[in-house]
Amino acid sequence: xxxLTNFLFSSIGQKVxxxxxxxxxxxxxxxxxxxxxxxxxxxxxxxxxQYAKFMTSNPLIKFISFGLYAGIxxxxxxxxxxxxxxxxxRGGKGYAKKVxxxxxxxxxAASNMAWWGILILIxxxxxxxxxxxxxxxxxxxxxxxxxxxxxxxxxxxTKVEATFNNPIFxxxxxxxxxxxxxxxxxxxxxxxxxxxxxxxxxxxLIKGIGTFIAVVIPLLFAIIPIFMYFGIYPLSSxxx
Amino acid sequence: MRLTLKVWREGGKxxxxxxxxxxxxxxxxxxxxxxxxxxxxxxxxxxxxPIAFEHDCREGICGTCSxxxxxxxxxxxxxxxxxxxxxxxxxxxxxxxxxxxRAKAFPVIRDLVVNRDSFDRIIQAGGYVxxxxxxxxxANAIPIEKDTSSQAFDAATCIGCGACVAACPNASAMLFTxxxxxxxxxxxxxxxxxxxxxxxxxxxxxxxxxxKCSNVTACExxxxxxxxVTNIAKLNREYMGSVFGSxxxx
Numbered sequence: 300x301x302x303l304t305n306f307l308f309s310s311i312g313q314k315v316x317x318x319x320x321x322x323x324x325x326x327x328x329x330x331x332x333x334x335x336x337x338x339x340x341x342x343x344x345x346x347x348x349q350y351a352k353f354m355t356s357n358p359l360i361k362f363i364s365f366g367l368y369a370g371i372x373x374x375x376x377x378x379x380x381x382x383x384x385x386x387x388x389r390g391g392k393g394y395a396k397k398v399x400x401x402x403x404x405x406x407x408a409a410s411n412m413a414w415w416g417i418l419i420l421i422x423x424x425x426x427x428x429x430x431x432x433x434x435x436x437x438x439x440x441x442x443x444x445x446x447x448x449x450x451x452x453x454x455x456x457t458k459v460e461a462t463f464n465n466p467i468f469x470x471x472x473x474x475x476x477x478x479x480x481x482x483x484x485x486x487x488x489x490x491x492x493x494x495x496x497x498x499x500x501x502x503x504l505i506k507g508i509g510t511f512i513a514v515v516i517p518l519l520f521a522i523i524p525i526f527m528y529f530g531i532y533p534l535s536s537x538x539x
Numbered sequence: 540m541r542l543t544l545k546v547w548r549e550g551g552k553x554x555x556x557x558x559x560x561x562x563x564x565x566x567x568x569x570x571x572x573x574x575x576x577x578x579x580x581x582x583x584x585x586x587x588x589p590i591a592f593e594h595d596c597r598e599g600i601c602g603t604c605s606x607x608x609x610x611x612x613x614x615x616x617x618x619x620x621x622x623x624x625x626x627x628x629x630x631x632x633x634x635x636x637x638x639x640x641r642a643k644a645f646p647v648i649r650d651l652v653v654n655r656d657s658f659d660r661i662i663q664a665g666g667y668v669x670x671x672x673x674x675x676x677x678a679n680a681i682p683i684e685k686d687t688s689s690q691a692f693d694a695a696t697c698i699g700c701g702a703c704v705a706a707c708p709n710a711s712a713m714l715f716t717x718x719x720x721x722x723x724x725x726x727x728x729x730x731x732x733x734x735x736x737x738x739x740x741x742x743x744x745x746x747x748x749x750x751k752c753s754n755v756t757a758c759e760x761x762x763x764x765x766x767x768v769t770n771i772a773k774l775n776r777e778y779m780g781s782v783f784g785s786x787x788x789x
Binding site for chain 2: 301302303305306309310311312313314315381384385387388389390392393394395396397398399400402403404406409410412485488489493494495496497
């Protein structure tokens with residue numbers, strides 16, 4: 300297996316790991332977003348709370364979630380490692396004056412990937428501390444039993460609502476989503492390039508999809524705290 | 540034209556600092572290097588050490604004239620080497636920063652001169668095709684489609700100047716390495732050793748301490764020959780092919 304470790308430690312292998320974990324994390328973002336939009340349902344949080352219960356008790360989702368934790372850790376740690384290495388490769392001295400131009404990508408988004416990533420990582424730690432930890436281990440959540448359901452569920456919705464009553468949290472969440480937008484704007488198309496997938500037929504499509512998800516995913520995530528802060532619940536439940 | 544130059548001086552009495560120089564009566568028809576020649580004549584008359592900078596063909600084909608002008612390798616003009624950059628690209632009274640290419644794998648020798656031996660070692664590691672000695676074979680004995688030879692030629696126009704490394708926020712040599720790998724892997728003569736070449740050139744590139752590519756594409760934007768980052772994707776494919784698709788363990 301020497302050949303595999305050689306590959307994984309090579310500069311190209313490290314970037315392949317970054318692109319595969321990155322694309323995997325994007326698939327998580329889509330799933331997470333579709334789940335979280337249930338926060339905007341005007342049923343006092345019933346559907347969201349039942350969904351949260353399902354997500355923390357379903358064995359298959361539990362199993363996949365370990366892959367997700369591993370993916371986040373690997374992407375973040377390897378990203379930081381590559382960033383530190385790349386800074387070292389630049390040498391001690393920077394340029395007194397530096398202009399960075401790019402071709403077919405956004406130069407600001409592309410050359411600050413690590414900074415957007417660090418912002419997202421800080422956000423993740425705070426975000427998981429707030430909700431994931433409360434849901435998994437915290438005893439502070441009230442138990443609710445909904446009519447027609449046997450098992451009581453934890454009232455995560457009220458916790459989310461209380462958090463997003465604080466404007467500082469709302470601003471922080473929106474800023475983090477701006478970082479995510481920049482990260483995705485370059486990251487999605489860059490992942491395909493790192494995997495060697497660059498073709499005059501498909502690359503414009505890949506770049507188009509990348510720009511689309513870089514706008515839509517963070518935007519939809521960002522409207523959740525904003526809407527909840529103003530008490531706007533525009534969706535209605537399809538379950539009950 | 541009258542210009543203020545802020546030039547990086549390193550070696551001799553200079554420990555590594557910007558020194559301000561004023562030049563006057565610069566013609567807009569001069570090349571950037573000719574402008575530096577005028578400054579050096581001036582410095583020699585003042586019994587100062589002239590600025591060390593590299594140059595050779597002054598025709599834009601050798602890749603020797605390496606310097607970063609106002610934050611851009613080879614200056615502000617697209618697809619142009621420093622020697623082909625003319626003073627008409629600047630305005631009277633401009634302040635111009637002139638710095639050496641900066642990367643750990645390109646140590647500064649003196650002033651604007653850097654050591655680019657690391658590029659030579661990458662080429663030595665695999666940037667060639669092995670041919671038997673003896674009589675040369677007939678021209679066109681191996682049929683190659685025009686599109687294919689043009690594509691290989693586009694990659695082969697790399698002059699190995701190092702602007703890609705200088706421009707890259709990560710000091711990555713992927714554009715340079717990929718241009719050679721892609722050029723040779725596109726041609727039937729080069730396909731024979733393509734997998735071995737991808738392995739050995741990437742290994743050498745990593746050993747030289749260049750950074751890892753994050754697809755910023757600043758390399759393509761600053762490349763005096765306009766080498767495309769599609770070559771980097773091809774290098775990634777060639778390299779992964781050599782690891783996962785080879786019948787040998789590499």
